[in-house]
Amino acid sequence: MKQTDIQFDQNGQLRHFLTIDGLKRSVLTEILDTAENFATVGTQQVKKVPLLRGKTIINLFFEASTRTRTTFELAAKRLSADVLNINIDTSSTSKGESLLDMLRNLEAMHCDMFVVRHNLSGAAHFIAQHVSPHISVINAGDGQHAHPTQAMLDMFTIRRHKKDFTKLRVAIIGDIMHSRVARSQIHALNTLGVPEIRAIAPNTLIPPGTDELGIHVYHDMEEGLKDVDVVMMLRLQRERMSGALLPSEHEYFNTYGITSEKLKLAKPDAILMHPGPINRGVEIESAVADGPQSVILEQVTNGIAVRMAIMSMTLGRQASTEVDS
């Protein structure tokens, strides 16, 4: 049995959303199209649709998050689901209760979906492998592995501005080595047919095996940014400065930070993206972050529609199978 099958139920419908790795273009397009339908809900007087009424969704966050958790919560509420937020200090799992025991307990409270963020790669897969058959799992970020809903909201944002993925040149800049966002973005861009994906970073932030990932590596911003349509910045975590990965924030900003000057190297209509939270003066200049080419806040807004789409596709599937049987 193929391992990627875990994301689909017996009827071939999306049950979990754990990674973009292995998903077909048609699935990604369906998510984007569905999200397009939900995008207007937030602008209406009554920001609610009754699709997931009676469903219980648990946001299970083992790692701090504001943006992702909030947009998941809003997405669930706009779909009329009941939402429970549980923030777990990872130390509580070390108190003796295993991750599996915790899941069993939450399952016993009759929930329908877990939205999981965890600091270890593979945590969402692990949970999906062990939940009861009626429960769906959405990966809200696991270790350095995947952050598929972030990548989908990025794709949604790109599509709104650029229409055709197959004519784009995209540059991803920064800590690709440690970034789950970058991995999911790369899978999504490749699947949607983007012909040229560039990674711009020093070797210490480039993971091995980039050929297999289908990206071209640049160490120089001037070369790498030339004629790109989309500039995707990554957040540089401050703890990366403590090892031997980078000399200093000063040198990093100087070499790989995005400034209005450098952004001019890209196409004039290029859009600038960032998954947030941004570090002004570390990877991005304030003038650019707030500038006309920045779509950073649009990404946040789009996150709600995209997450509504993924939640309704995975949970809505169950509603229909229940009616059938």
Added chain:
Amino acid sequence: MNILIKQGRMIDPANNIDKIQDLYIADGKIISIDKKPSGFKADETIDANDQIVIPGIVDLCVRLREPGLEYKGTIASETAAAAASGITTVCVPPDTEPCIDTTAVVELINQRAAAAGKCHVVTQAALTLGLKGEHLSEMAILKQQAKSVGVSNGLKPVKNILVMRRAMEYAASCGMTIFLHPEDVGLANNGCAHEGAISTRLGLPAIPESAETAAVSRDLMLIEQTGVRAHFSHISSANALQMIVLAKQQGLPITVDTSIHHLHLIDLDIGFFDSNCHVIPPLRSQRDKDGLLQGLKQNAIDVLCSDHQPHCPDAKLAPFSATEPGISGLETLLPLSLRLVNNKTIDMQTMVSKLTYEPAKILGLDAGTLSMNSAADICIFNPDTDWTVNGDNFVSAGHNTPFSDWEVQGKVTHTLLDGRIVYQINH
């Protein structure tokens, strides 16, 4: 008890024998081959027609988990699993709890192994006290009084290179073989998967090949300087094997093994986080596996071993990097070795030699042969029996195997230890 093993295909590489003949056993020893001794009356006759009779397998690296980790396995459970796998001697690394740095621990192991009576157990003594890499253990005493067959620091590499040099010098003067787990801790950086496209795709903390090659290189320099007899355990990368081959050609007193899973699995087999594929050293690339198989063909690898590490189920029930590394390997050692014969990587004699005579030689044991008057430690197996591996059916307390659902060939039917039948298959 007198036992007659009738008409088996007897393969004994040490004596260059591969022939269908009868084997006569009395008082725990092989007393005659092919010719019935006068007055011999068999209490038991084993019909070995269509079966292969080889010396009992000697496994260089087996964790029994006792003392200290009995929730994972016991001397009784794991030696029973060894017997069911045709293994008659296991060599135990020192990383029990407490570790094997006193004769008391060896005595405990010996007593329990004797009480279980399923398999010979020999021990590697700790190279450094508490395996901490700081002070030398009392290795001379452990050798003389506890009969430890070598020294090792288990899976904890000695970080301080001066301590390593001294330990090698001292081991050399004790005439002890040092067993090495070559890993540079800094480069390994708490990783859990081979550094490459797969670790990148899965976002798993990675262990580069250089973690192994850098350690091998350092150790080779020290071996040359100190003259210690050394054995490299579970080599996983093609380049490290190449370095060892070259050093061997230059006359260094070294031998090397690979664990059988590194000859069958690669990093790709992790799939989406299969924790049964979490092992140290990690499953490496296809290129590495090909290199190891090539090395095996060219006789560069002396020994095949199981690197048996049984776990309780909880140890593997967590996100990949939070699981404990290791495979319960005893019961797949022979069938996976036979697979290398069936796919023509090596011939049957070579396989038997690398499972019996060669490891016995490295341990300095009079074992691994079917010579006249040697102890009757014997494995009889049917090479044609097809079966499907299922970890849940293992005799070992550890059911952790990535080989479940693999179709394999070859099943042990009888195991004899000192002329006693310690395992017999249920028909």
